[in-house]
Amino acid sequence: MKRADVDISALLAAAEEVSPSEAMSAAADMLRRSLGVQWATFLIADAAGNTLVDHQDPGSRFRLDGTDPGRAWREQRTVHDGNGRAYAPVTVRGDALGILAVELPPGAERDAPRGDDGELDPATAGLLAAVAHALGYIVVANQRHTDTYETAMRSAEFSLAREIQRRLLPLGFVCEGGSFTIAGWLEPSASAAGDTFDYVASADTLTATITDAVGHDLNAALLATLTVNALRNARRRGADLTEQAHAANTALLAHGEADQFATGILLEIDLRSSGDEHGSSGRTTARVVNAGHPGALLLHDGQVSNVAPSNNPLLGVHEHEFRTQEIELYPGDRLLLMTDGMFERSAAAFDLAGALRDTADLHPRNVAQDISRTFLETVGDGVQDDAAVLLLEWHGGSTRRSTSNGADDAR
Structure with missing residues (x-):
């Protein structure tokens, strides 16, 4: 994974240049290129408070209990699953909106030094955390203009x-x-x-x-x-x-x-x-x-x-x-x-x-x-x-x- 800092201005520009409903997808695509990860996506916390949902694929869900994305959400820290995927909390002022999920490039786990707890090394975890924090503000800003994220949060129809x-x-x-x-x-x-x-x-x-x-x-x-x-x-x-x-x-x-x-x-x-x-x-x-x-x-x-x-x-x-x-x-x-x-x-x-x-x-x-x-x-x-x-x-x-x-x- 690339060690250079992500250009936050470029990240915001990528989100602004598309429809609000596509903002997180565009940001994820920009992260894929700039970080060198295989893919990146945003998992949004559902309205029932039980699962994390891929905003691009509502059928893809992870429970908050007993999963690595759920652990990252509850503990508010970057979690590495040991199989090439990492999950960082997307949070604004303590309001946990979801998770940034990325698949690291081949060899990244082997080449990168590990932290004392067996997770990603501090530099990589810190970079993902900072990027996820910026994504939180993109979510907050774009939720005002589209139903995409609100709809993805719903596991049942509302009366x-x-x-x-x-x-x-x-x-x-x-x-x-x-x-x-x-x-x-x-x-x-x-x-x-x-x-x-x-x-x-x-x-x-x-x-x-x-x-x-x-x-x-x-x-x-x-x-x-x-x-x-x-x-x-x-x-x-x-x-x-x-x-x-x-x-x-x-x-x-x-x-x-x-x-x-x-x-x-x-x-x-x-x-x-x-x-x-x-x-x-x-x-x-x-x-x-x-x-x-x-x-x-x-x-x-x-x-x-x-x-x-x-x-x-x-x-x-x-x-x-x-x-x-x-x-x-x-x-x-x-x-x-x-x-x-x-x-x-x-x-x-x-x-x-x-x-x-x-x-x-x-x-x-x-x-x-x-x-x-x-x-x-x-x-x-x-x-x-x-x-x-x-x-x-x-x-x-x-x-x-x-x-x-x-x-x-x-x-």
């Missing part, structure tokens, strides 16, 4: 309600933001209900919400649309947390039916108050509005406790002055928000607090998916209600994100 519901979710389910990492996941029921989660990081504030609109199918999706966009509209006008809750409540009262309402938790953290690595302990205070929603779980020093119980009526029931409550967060703490689908009767055997405690050493991205997977194994195929989770890990000022390839190197 109209689920299509609407998916559009309400943030574009990235994971974000590493320096002082925090946040990861969400939604497991829809057969008749998609109105569960959603959202987050946004501004220069000085992290805002996160998780909401559950009453009902199922299209009516729930439409009610969720009203709720989420009322919250976003207020937030983008500069409204504070209670004003955002008031805006959603007013919108539901004005436009919803008498029996239509939503529950929700709204959370806000002042990112300027976390100190720095040379200053304070990194402790911060999260402000929370809970409108008729299940409380949160807080993992602190290995112990899980219930926090943020409901302290306001549901959204859309009557006029109300919304009240906040506070949660103290220390570096290393994890806060799990969830919808009531996680507590449906068939999930009674699911120890959610235990799952949060037992996964403390995993990246929040993997925790959110593993909790969802364990939930599905517990309830079986007949999920009666949507189940959504949003996990926040607070790093504070005591740590800083360290990355060269799209994910925090410390995890």
Whole structure:
């Protein structure tokens, strides 16, 4: 394999010179020529969170568990299968979009020095990691203009309600933001209900919400649309947390039916108050509005406790002055928000607090998916209600994100 650095400008140009649907194929072809590999392709993580799919050949799939591409995705490192193929994670700010798969040229394995762990030598692995990181931004940019990647992600057809519901979710389910990492996941029921989660990081504030609109199918999706966009509209006008809750409540009262309402938790953290690595302990205070929603779980020093119980009526029931409550967060703490689908009767055997405690050493991205997977194994195929989770890990000022390839190197 060629040792010269890949010309990132040429890589971007190759992606720009073709239709957005062909951007990754063009980039892969350019990599084949510049790296001297036999072939290169992009494996995209599917919407169900179980497999990696070749975006050019949706029939070609690799499970996340028990395969080399899946190991590269979960561990966020370049993996060599020993048979001439290497897999590097395509990740942006911790959001694992997929895998760059390449077949090394004949003799490359024999000629290249190996690392201590038997994988590719550090120089080759580092080059593939850097290229894969650049590919992540190509994916993000081109997803806006084509359905190619979205379609490849789907292992089953979406109902109209689920299509609407998916559009309400943030574009990235994971974000590493320096002082925090946040990861969400939604497991829809057969008749998609109105569960959603959202987050946004501004220069000085992290805002996160998780909401559950009453009902199922299209009516729930439409009610969720009203709720989420009322919250976003207020937030983008500069409204504070209670004003955002008031805006959603007013919108539901004005436009919803008498029996239509939503529950929700709204959370806000002042990112300027976390100190720095040379200053304070990194402790911060999260402000929370809970409108008729299940409380949160807080993992602190290995112990899980219930926090943020409901302290306001549901959204859309009557006029109300919304009240906040506070949660103290220390570096290393994890806060799990969830919808009531996680507590449906068939999930009674699911120890959610235990799952949060037992996964403390995993990246929040993997925790959110593993909790969802364990939930599905517990309830079986007949999920009666949507189940959504949003996990926040607070790093504070005591740590800083360290990355060269799209994910925090410390995890």
